[in-house]
Amino acid sequence: MDFMNRGQNNGTQRRATAFSPVSGEDDASANKHNDSGESNSRSHMPTGGNGDNKLFRVAGGALIIIIALLIASALALFIFSKPTSEARYVNNDKLQAVFLTNDQVYFGKITSVNSRYMVLSNVFYLQTSNTNNKETSGQISLIKLGCELHRPQDRMVINQEQVSFWENLSSDGQVAKLVDKFQEANPNGQKCDDSSATSNPVQGSTDTTKTPATTTPTNNGTGQ
Numbered sequence: 001m002d003f004m005n006r007g008q009n010n011g012t013q014r015r016a017t018a019f020s021p022v023s024g025e026d027d028a029s030a031n032k033h034n035d036s037g038e039s040n041s042r043s044h045m046p047t048g049g050n051g052d053n054k055l056f057r058v059a060g061g062a063l064i065i066i067i068a069l070l071i072a073s074a075l076a077l078f079i080f081s082k083p084t085s086e087a088r089y090v091n092n093d094k095l096q097a098v099f100l101t102n103d104q105v106y107f108g109k110i111t112s113v114n115s116r117y118m119v120l121s122n123v124f125y126l127q128t129s130n131t132n133n134k135e136t137s138g139q140i141s142l143i144k145l146g147c148e149l150h151r152p153q154d155r156m157v158i159n160q161e162q163v164s165f166w167e168n169l170s171s172d173g174q175v176a177k178l179v180d181k182f183q184e185a186n187p188n189g190q191k192c193d194d195s196s197a198t199s200n201p202v203q204g205s206t207d208t209t210k211t212p213a214t215t216t217p218t219n220n221g222t223g224q
Contacts, residue, residue, distance in 0.1 A: 087113045095169040095176050096120070100162050107142075107175050108156070110166065118163065120156045124179060142178050147192035 090096065096110045098120055105126060112119040123145035146154050169176050 089168075091168040094171065095122075095179060096166055097169055097175070098158060098166045099164045100158070101164050102162070106145075106156065106158075107169070107179065114160075116160055118158050118160065118166070120158060121154060122179075123154060123156050124175070124182075142175065142182075144182060144186075144190050146190050151192070 090110045090113065092109075095107055098106045098108075098110070098118070100106075106120055106123055107125065108120040108123040110118055111121050124142050125145065127141045127143050129139045129141065145152060145156070
């Protein structure tokens with residue numbers, strides 16, 4: 001009886017030991033496979049931290065550039081538009097008087113004005129005739145520009161540094177009325193006498209070389 005039980009026990013142990021190495025190897029290979037698969041999946045996992053930081057840096061740089069451009073555009077608009085804002089005060093339906101720093105005054109139409117110069121067309125100016133009587137003031141003549149010795153065109157470009165101030169003139173003022181009267185008398189423009197213009201080679205500014213609009217006594221020097 002003992003010999004039979006001992007034989008059965010040995011058979012059972014042999015069968016158990018015969019299958020145990022196989023299961024151990026399978027478990028080890030399975031674990032190894034799982035470990036390698038998990039490691040591979042970890043190695044191929046995308047990392048989004050660096051990409052997000054780069055995107056933020058690019059967006060931040062673009063935002064700074066846009067803000068700088070907006071500031072530069074605003075400054076340029078302020079700088080370049082400020083001088084030309086003076087032009088909005090010019091009344092195109094009226095004559096203007098431009099007073100220079102040398103006390104000379106010109107009348108006409110301001111057609112352009114900026115920070116460096118202004119353009120005056122249809123130009124008139126005042127001229128005082130000399131008299132021998134010190135107690136009486138001289139005669140003030142309104143002269144149309146153009147018949148001087150050098151024959152200037154009817155347009156003046158005046159340096160803004162030489163301008164003391166300018167103003168729009170009323171239509172019912174003396175200067176405006178005299179200009180209207182002169183234009184009515186000379187619808188085709190002013191005609192100059194060449195022979196009289198060469199009679200005075202030094203100045204060419206006597207009364208015979210210019211076409212006075214009229215002659216009127218005044219004391220204020222502006223003809224108004």
